[in-house]
Amino acid sequence: MTPAISVTNLSKTYKSGFQALKNINLEIKQGEIFGLLGPNGAGKTTLISIICGIVTASSGTVLANGHDNVKEYRKTRSLIGLVPQELTTDAFETPWATVNFSRGLFGLPPNHAYVEKILKDLSLWDKKDQRIMTLSGGMKRRVLIAKALSHEPKILFLDEPTAGVDVELRRDMWALVRDLRKTGVTIILTTHYIDEAEEMADRIGVISKGELMLVEEKQALMAKLGKKQLTLELASKLKSIPRTLARHQLSLSKNGAELNYTYDSHANRTGITTLLADIKKAGIAFTDIETRESSLEDIFVSLVRAP
Amino acid sequence: MMNFNAIRSIYIFEMARAGRTLLQSIISPVISTSLYFVVFGAAIGSRIQEIDGVAYGAFIVPGLIMLSLLTQSIANASFGIYFPRFVGTIYELLSAPVSYVDLTIAYVGAAASKSIILGLIILATAAVFVPLEILHPFWMLGFLVLTAVTFSLLGFIIGIWADGFEKLQLIPLLIITPLTFLGGSFYSITMLPPVWQTISYFNPVVYLVSGFRWSFYGAADVSIGVSLLAILGFLAICLAVIAWIFKTGYRLKN
Incomplete structure (x- = not known):
């Protein structure tokens, strides 16, 4: 089976000379939940940004479902949804407008019923017509998730989804991730909370100072930990x-x-x-x-x- | 292949933004232009003699529309792309299956649409204050659209180049406003001493205003062909710069 994501010899050196990624090789299987674990500044966000097309790699290739993310960017980006780490939202927009916008941006025709379902699933429906700036941090996080899901992605990146999020929302988020996996979506989440990776992931990769230190099945890792x-x-x-x-x-x-x-x-x-x-x-x-x-x-x- | 759904989404988003900020995007330019008509058209204009057989109040109408068209095209387009960069929502544009051509069409199209609408509203406002005639309506619309698109492209470039709100204001304030005021909006270049006439021909806005005024009254400082060439040349320059920006990922991607 073609891997959901296949990263080969990927390196990234920023203009400042900072080497954020050093020869990363990584395969993410279809339908799995992959936990990318690492301290702040390890290169997690850079790796995700390159896969999603936000940052240009210095060398190496990225395939999504077998498609090159540079040559066939329209194909790969349509497959991928991204929930960024920062709460970057259009403050003056409403959840309803911004989620419909995202769906269109990713090339899909309007589907109000589908957007309604996402907003309801994320408990955003009663806030759909409020300006995003009036929402709490947790609600803004949900809006970002709704935007990422708006184009029915096959691969979902969650960059530190539970950073600064209360316990209840964290539980909801985990439940949501499990539900998504049931529908066949491959999920990659980065976190520096170890218990989160432990709780959620099928496999865990540890990244530090731009290097992938270890990739292992969680069960195998747990056996060691046991x-x-x-x-x-x-x-x-x-x-x-x-x-x-x-x-x-x-x-x-x-x-x-x-x-x-x-x-x-x-x-x-x-x-x-x-x-x-x-x-x-x-x-x-x-x-x-x-x-x-x-x-x-x-x-x-x-x-x-x-x- | 283009991502039409994306282009439409961005276009609607940008037009909706104008709707939200109706006061600053439509009403304030209309008010300021109306003030020009009241002061120059009615109050002072009645004491100024006709230029090329056109009453002064009517003479300044094409120039005033150009003035608003240039500044508003730049302001709309630069803000449209700068704001997502500033707040960080650009991540979504960069991770979406859209090409740079899609992005440019959507943002520049929306900004140009807004300033064309604005230009027509100002034209209608002008008709209230001064008697207007438009000899070549087709050419008038052509110049309107070409100018709006070209300067929206320039604004788009500025919005990508700027790394702060000050820089967003810098070029319009330091370059565009002086060029428009000295570009024959309020006077005919032929009224100037010979030296200043020659200098004026280096001002690209002269060609825009002249061509636009010709479409109204049939009289121009420079020939219509030269005006058309000037604006097409400027359009080509802007397109080349945009192409370079996108090829290099300048200021958009690390």
């Missing part, structure tokens, strides 16, 4: 792990003052009970016990901080 570490603070230091405990895959740290055990928290049997029984049998005393979960945050931070 690991927990049990740390026993020992009453007296151990020089080595006693042979009676060899089957438990333990490690010593802090010069033998701590004993570590890594286990899968999702497994039926974590092995903790037998481990503790064996430790007791070996006559090892401990003063404290601690368990720690390695989170996406840990992996993320270690990836992003790496030199």
Whole structure:
């Protein structure tokens, strides 16, 4: 199946000399929700802007459903909807006018019934004739989503959709994204909220300083994250792990003052009970016990901080 | 291939914007032009002798329409494209399946339509104050449309070039207004001393006003063919600049 988006050797250096993207290669599958995760200034928005045609790439190619986004820009741009990060709206327009405008701009004939449905789905219907400037930030965000959906895109980019958005709207947005996916729309969302990527995405890509550090299925990533570490603070230091405990895959740290055990928290049997029984049998005393979960945050931070 | 739905959407959007700002886009130019008619046409004009057999009040009508046409075409078109750049909504235009030709047709078309409507309204207003005759109505409309389109293109260029509201005002204020006032709107070039006549022929507005006035009264400072060539030449220059802007993505794309 042709990938929804296929990015090959994409680089971008701005006129200022700032290299925003360094040789990005990325494929986004049809119908998936892809989470692009990265700190501010990592290049997320630049990547999206190039795919959507707002920024010109320095080198590399972008295909959308197999069409080149420069040579066949009319085709690719018709396929793509973009919800930008900034709340840039026509302040003096009404939601009704601006959403109908967007639909026309993307080359489609007017369809008032469809626009009405979008506005109702986004709880904007009762505000359709108010000027956008009078709407709250969350409502403006909904207007931007409605504009992006107005031309029935097959691929939807959401650039930091929940930045500065309250909890309720965030839930609504997630529900909306799931509903859209059911209709076959491919969704790419950028975020710096890790829990959002965790909650929504099928696959996650981590981008930092213009480089794509990792692209992985969320399940695989979660399996890594599912690991927990049990740390026993020992009453007296151990020089080595006693042979009676060899089957438990333990490690010593802090010069033998701590004993570590890594286990899968999702497994039926974590092995903790037998481990503790064996430790007791070996006559090892401990003063404290601690368990720690390695989170996406840990992996993320270690990836992003790496030199 | 063109994106007609997009062109129509932008055109309607821009025309609706004029409807919202009716006061500044239609009423204020009409009021200011009416003041010119009252002062120059009625109050002072009655004491000025006829020029080329035309009463002074009627003589200034084509020039005054040109004055409004030039300034309003530039103002409309420059603001139309500058505003989305300023507030950031340009992202949608750049990510839409529209070509630069589509964009230019839509924005310049809307701006030109507005100033043509305005020009006709001023013409109607003038008819209230002074007796008017239009010898060549077809040529009159032709000059009106050509001038509106050309200067809307110029405004479009300024709107792309400007990176602040001051710059948006700069060219109209520093260049266009002096050129129109010195371009024979209120007088015939032949009334000037020879040196200033020669200098005036470097002012492109002279050709516009002269050609436009010829379509009213059949008398002109320069021949109608030269006027037509001048405006077509200026149109060609504007089109070339636009083509260069779009080819390079100048100020629109990083």
